[in-house]
Amino acid sequence: MKLDQFLLQAQHYTDPTLIPQEQAQIFHQTWLYLGPAEPVAMPGTVWATHIAGVSVLVIRDEAGQLRGFHNLCPHRAMELCPEPGIFQTKRLICPYHAWVYDLQGQFVAAARQKGFGEGFDGRDYPLQPVRVAVWQGLLFVSFNPDVMPLAEYLAPMSQMLGLYPQGEWRWRHQQTRRVACNWKVYHDNTLCDYHVAVAHSQTLHRLQGPVRHYQHRFGRYVNALVTPVPPEWLACHRVLRDLPPENQTHFYTFGVFPNLHILALPDGSLACLRIDPVTVDECDVVTDIYGMPETNLDELLAELEAFMREDMALAESVQRGYASGRYQPGPVHPLEARILHHQKLLLAHLQGAMTTLAGM
Ligand code: FES
Ligand SMILES: [Fe+2]
Known part of the structure; x- marks a missing residue:
């Protein structure tokens, strides 16, 4: 059986000439x-x-x-x-x-x-x-006057979270973390469902639960990991009772092309991580936390801090690996399917840049 390989080469993460092309062909085209x-x-x-x-x-x-x-x-x-x-x-x-x-x-x-x-x-x-x-x-x-309507761009997230109480979410917290890696390395990490049980065994894994229950869903620009919320979490949090049954019992992790990651919990808490390119080997991860007015978000903030620390160390190490000049793309595990989905979108937007890289 021929295995899928990752589509991005190490140079996609280390070549500074790609930054302006990514700006023009990706960031200036999407929402x-x-x-x-x-x-x-x-x-x-x-x-x-x-x-x-x-x-x-x-x-x-x-x-x-x-x-x-x-x-x-x-x-x-x-x-x-x-x-x-x-x-x-x-x-x-x-x-x-x-x-x-x-x-x-x-x-x-x-x-x-x-x-x-x-x-x-x-x-x-x-x-x-x-x-x-x-x-x-x-x-x-x-920046694209012809971009599709936002709700359509955000499908299936717009269907899956569209029933959360409109206007009641409050923006509660913002933090920016500088990470020494290309923005795509960090985004690949947020889309990776293969490493959670290994690298976040004491943090995010406890919230996402057993890997056998993971479900993937794919839209055009958005993909999702859907996992049942553990009973221990449900026992001590106030679930929004007006939500459809699936929303009351599941944790959603969305990847939104090109640089957004959203975590959504049944108590109406939401974490949005925007990954901004700074240089070819640095990015800023801007985290906005939203929640219902009465929800205590300290636990979510502590959880994010813990697993983002783990992710920052992983992403910075991967960046050093890409920069070593020794890496060839490896095979894709089914739990990495969301990375491949976004890599396909990235390359579709960067077709011109690909031609340049092929000559490297
Ligand atoms: S640049 Fe002259 S008025 Fe604004
Ligand atoms: Fe991670």
């Missing part, structure tokens, strides 16, 4: 998880931030509509809001020459506007839009 929607709930709120190497503004305008824009002044490319942060305002005023924009991204006025002459029309200089969408309180952006 990207940005963070919680809650901080931009109030009309008149602006969130200036960065995602996938791009400076963006997420705005809740006065009418309550959520909008996204490049944080880029059409006059001379200054960032309209150079400092990242969340603030309230009615207008955006560029710090360079004071062009003014409203929260719909429309030009309002320019300093010494008459000097531009008769032919100047401010309507020719709106801010450049970025797609934004919210799913269950999670805010996503996309």
Whole structure:
């Protein structure tokens, strides 16, 4: 029997020339998880931030509509809001020459506007839009105007978690961890269901339970590991009783292409891990924790800290292995099927880059 091999070569994790290609061909084409929607709930709120190497503004305008824009002044490319942060305002005023924009991204006025002459029309200089969408309180952006609707992109996660109580999840905690590995090494690790019983035997494995009960589900951009929650966990946590029966008794682990990992428990607790490339051999893992207002999340935070420490050590070691120049892709175990699913998507997006690598 011919075994499947991993599709990515060691160079995919060590070649710095791939970073801009990944930005253009992956991160600028898909939906990207940005963070919680809650901080931009109030009309008149602006969130200036960065995602996938791009400076963006997420705005809740006065009418309550959520909008996204490049944080880029059409006059001379200054960032309209150079400092990242969340603030309230009615207008955006560029710090360079004071062009003014409203929260719909429309030009309002320019300093010494008459000097531009008769032919100047401010309507020719709106801010450049970025797609934004919210799913269950999670805010996503996309730089691709033709990207599919978010709920469709997130299938089957949207079906499996779509019945959790809308709007009741609260964003409770955020932490960023710098890891000395390529972002894909860490993401492969989050998609790997082969190592949990071995490398997380005293941590995550206790929550995921016996490997014989693991079930995989695959959508186009999302895959899932579904495992029964252990009776000991159910005995001391408050399960959301309005959920469908499967949701009340199972723990879901989702891999969302390209760089998101979500853990969801039947008490409504949710951990979102976004894996941001920094350099070819460094990434930031940004963890957002959501939960019901009354849920004590200390146990989940301690659990995450414990198994993420284990994963960071594994991922950094694998990165050193790829950099050794001695690695050839090994066979794929069925418990690694979710890695292969995302590697196929990655290569489909990177076809041009593959041609370059083949000549290495
Ligand atoms: S760059 Fe913004 S007003 Fe000139
Ligand atoms: Fe792990």
